[in-house]
Each structure stands twice: as C-alpha cells, then as structure tokens.
Amino acid sequence: MDRAPGLSVRLKLTLSYAGFLMLAGALLLGAVWVFLLRYVPDRAMLKNPDDKPANGVFPVRSVLLDVFAPRAAAVMAFLLVFGLVGGWILAGRMLAPLTRITDATRLATSGSLSHRIQLPGHKDEFRELADAFDAMLARLEAHVAEQRRFAANASHELRTPLAISKALLDVARTDPKHDAGEVIDRLHAVNTRAIDLTEALLLLSRADQRSFTREPIDLSLLAEEATETLLPLAEKRGVTIDTSGDITPTIGSHALLLQLTTNLVHNAIVHNLPEQGAVWVKTSIRPKTVELTVENTGEKLAPQLVSTLTEPFQRGTERMHTSHAGVGLGLAIVKTITQAHDGTLTLTPRPAGGIRITVELPATSPHIDGEKSGS
Known part of the structure; x- marks a missing residue:
C-alpha cells in the first residue's frame, strides 16, 4: 500500500x-x-x-x-x-x-524465517512484542518446513501410481500377447490407490481450512457407526471390537468427525496382531471436554516412532507390508480434524504392545443443544 x-x-x-x-x-x-x-x-x-x-x-x-x-x-x-x-x-x-523488530520483519518478508530478534533486557511492551514476533517466526518456519515436506511426500506418493500405470501401459503396448485382463486389474488397483490418495489430500485440505458447518454431534453414535461399518473387516482379520462409553455431546462437522472415528478404528483393526487381536473403542465425558479413546493390541512401538505417526505419509515399520497399508494420511487427517475442532490428540504406546489414541474435544450441554434445535 x-x-x-x-x-x-x-x-x-x-x-x-x-x-x-x-x-x-x-x-x-x-x-x-x-x-x-x-x-x-x-x-x-x-x-x-x-x-x-x-x-x-x-x-x-x-x-x-x-x-x-x-x-x-x-x-x-x-x-x-x-x-x-x-x-x-x-x-x-x-x-x-x-x-x-522492523529489520526482522523485512527479513521475514524477503523469505528469511530463521532470523530472531532476541531482544535483551527486562520485560516491557517492546520486549513482549519482540518475543511474540519471535514465537510467530518459529511457528511460521516450522509450518513452512512441514508444508515443504508434505508437498515433497505428496508428489512422491502421487508419482508412484502414475509411474506404475505408465509401465503397465508400456508393457501392454510393446507386448500384445501379454494378458490384458491382468494389466487391467493392476491398472484398476493402481488408479484406485491414486484416487484414495487424492481424496485424502482434499479432505486434509478441507479440514485444515476449517471450511465446514458445525452442528451438535454425539461421539458415541459416531463410534457405533464406525465400528458397525468396519465390523466385516475386523471379522475377516480375526479382531474383536469392544465399544462402550457415555453420551459425548460436542459441536463440529458430522462428516469430518465420522471420518476421524473411522480412521482411528480402521487403523486399530489393520495395524493389529496377526491373530486374536482386540480393539477397544470408548467414549467418556469430562466437565468441559469429551473424549474418544481407541486402543488396540499389536506390536510394541517405541515412543520416538509414535510421536511421528501423525505426520503425513509416516508409517510404522509393519505398516509397509500390509494389504491395507493405506496412503499414509490416516492419522494426519485425524490430527488435522482434531485441531480444526479445537481439540487435542494424544498417542500413547501400550506397554504390552499396540497403541492408545485419545481425541479430546470441547463438550456441550445436551439440554442447551436441544433447546437450540427446537427453537
């Protein structure tokens, strides 16, 4: 200006x-x-x-x-x-x-986010402003670095199915005697994975921008819906699901919170023990928050590995060898949806193996919500 x-x-x-x-x-x-x-x-x-x-x-x-x-x-x-x-x-x-502070702002405008003011002296208005600016620069630098890693990983993940499709088409073109049905089946699987990845990226972007309508939600109903939907997969893999808990009213997007719950339950089923695995889905209410906890058996996970699982395209060691490996965005989507609903996500490795994931969201009063919906 x-x-x-x-x-x-x-x-x-x-x-x-x-x-x-x-x-x-x-x-x-x-x-x-x-x-x-x-x-x-x-x-x-x-x-x-x-x-x-x-x-x-x-x-x-x-x-x-x-x-x-x-x-x-x-x-x-x-x-x-x-x-x-x-x-x-x-x-x-x-x-x-x-x-x-002005010099640091000019440096940040030019693209240098590593500079810090670090104003010395006792606390006053200028030093509070400088400290707040340093904290903002640190968050921006971390966010930019995360976005660059995400873009690089997304490009790599999208390039893989495209490269496979190109290779299959080259084989079909140069070898007319090759089984066309096999090529079509493999192309279908590769394209399905590319579509799933694209839809996951779009969902991640939508949740990150908070462009959704908020409405009264009961997490316990979402937990029941997600477990019923994934029950055939659990039975196929020999995993038992135990669902319990209280009515947990909150405010948010029904579609996004259902996606969050489904992702957690799906991960708990897929990344479990080869035989006789178990998943526990529990909802609970606190004075000011509601909690959704999904816990599963499985291999022992190091705390260092658990802390990285919410990053995009990060998978545990066993996740790369399963037929339901997904696109590597399940917990990243859970984290983004949780943050978009002003909640917190906690991942804790179980001593006996597996992981416990807790989503904590702001609670609302069912009585007040009922009055609003009836007015």
Missing part, C-alpha cells in the same frame, strides 16, 4: 519532548512573572546609609521586569535547544527495539 511520506516517529517524539519542556518552562516563568506583578511593589523609597528615608523613589517592579524579560527569553531558547537535542537522543534510545 503506497502512502504519502510523513514525519518519522522519532522526530514526532522529539518535537513532543521539546514542546512539553517548553510548555513546562513557560508555565514556570509565567508563575514567576505573576509573582513579580502581584507581590513586588511598583515603587520603593530610597534610604540613606543611616536608615533615614531619602527624597527619591525607585521603580522596583519595572527594573525587575526589565531584567527578567531577556533572561526569561534566554532560558526559553536554552530549553528549546535542550529539548530538541535531548528529545532526539531519548527518542532514538526508546525506538531502538522497534528498529530491530
């Missing part, structure tokens, strides 16, 4: 300091002037050395005023110069932190 040039803040502060000093000096000199006019007599009788009155009368007030006026003008001139010089120096010292 183009703006017309104006006075700098330092010059404005300098003029303000000088003006205030001049005003204070003028008030002081005015008070002295009033004192001279009010309490000093206009004339006084001259006396002889032997304390006898003389015949002459001395104009005391006029003489004092004649002496006072030029000296008062000299004092005002000194105060003006002193105020301008001293105000310029003081304004420079006061605005020095703001200059550092």
